[in-house]
Amino acid sequence: MRRYLETFFQYWRFAVLPILIFPAAAIAGLVLMGGGYKAQANVWVNQSALKQLAYINIGFTPAQNLATNLSQMLGSPMFAGAVMQASPQYAAIAHHSQQWAAQDLHKNVTFTATGPNVVTVTYASNSPRALPVLTALLRQAPIQFAQLTHDPSATGVYRVVDSPAFVAASSKKQELLILGLGLLAGVLLSGLFVSIRTSMDHARVQLEDVGDMTGLPVLAAIPHGLGLHLGEEAV
């Protein structure tokens, strides 16, 4: 143990490096990627208007049924076109490609029934424009429903109760985990360095074991710095 400590303190610059670098890299990674931006909103389902929609399963809660119908709409280029029309910023990002927009929405928008009548809508994006896009999406969806069902009352299928807002992209727990893993990796690497270095030095005589190794008593240990310098003293 003492030898490992000796090595650690002798080469502390190197030994400490991984312990600093790995968590630093983890922090840098969290800051850089950071999970991007995530906009989130909650809508409240209007049960009577819901009946008009295409995919209704009576065993499901109103929220679950709404989520299903909204999800079905996501892949549609027509809907994507409507969202782009409502949000010029989004159209710019999508380079006016309905195909791209439909794919993007399909991939990054999720509808989750978070209560019997509440659907949470999130849009994960690496752009701060996630907010207006989600707003446009929530405005366009009822209009699409009305068009699909030829029933104007379908525009009232939900109302937005919590308008789109940014939420933390990754949870504190996750961040701590990544940081912890970085620290662990750093400590392991440092330990590896110290143990390899120690086994390398083990081949050189040291106070701790030279006596046992030679079977001779160690009569004195002359400290470092007490060497003679004959050449210089003679002049």
Next chain:
Amino acid sequence: MAIAEHMEEAEEYSSPLSLPDEAYEVYRHLYGKLQLHPGSRAVVGITSAIRGEGRTTVALGLAATIAQDSAEPVLVVEADIENPQLHELLGGPRRGLVDAVTDGEPLAGVMTPITPNLLVVPAGSHPENVGAFFYRLATSRLPQGDGWWPAVVIVDLPPIMNYGYGPMIAGIADVLLMVTRANVTPTTLVREAVARLEGNRPRGLVLNDHRTYLPSWISRAG
């Protein structure tokens, strides 16, 4: 007659060999462990496995300490003739061990004092045949002659692993010390050197250039 000359000469020498106080204490401790009987006129040999381990440092340090603390003259003999260092103390080449042994003279003729109680015999001329010189030294031992001889003689021996005659020359010492350099000398070589000295077992080891990197709060904790 010789000793009177030496002591007179000693007055002329400034002391080129001053050790830090710390060093005196270390060598006092080492001297104590040697348990030399007063008046035994023991020859203390300082050897090591390989070069550069600090034989000359220890030989002179120990000699300077005994010379300062006891009233008795102490002699350092440089038997490491292929890498002479002591002439530096004397300001240039001098006749030394090689000359005395080759010419069959007593050592007293080539002793030079460097401080009042401390005399040195440098290696002297380089011999034509190092092997032959070492053989002669090992078999005839230090030429004491019939005259004066110091109370303590410390011999700066050649390193064991560098010379086939290394262990044999170490035989001229009554008490053998093996210097080894911490964190530098390969343990295998020290072990091998000790094995070669079979039959002339060193009294003990002197670990030179020892240092710790632990902060004092850890060292204190044990």
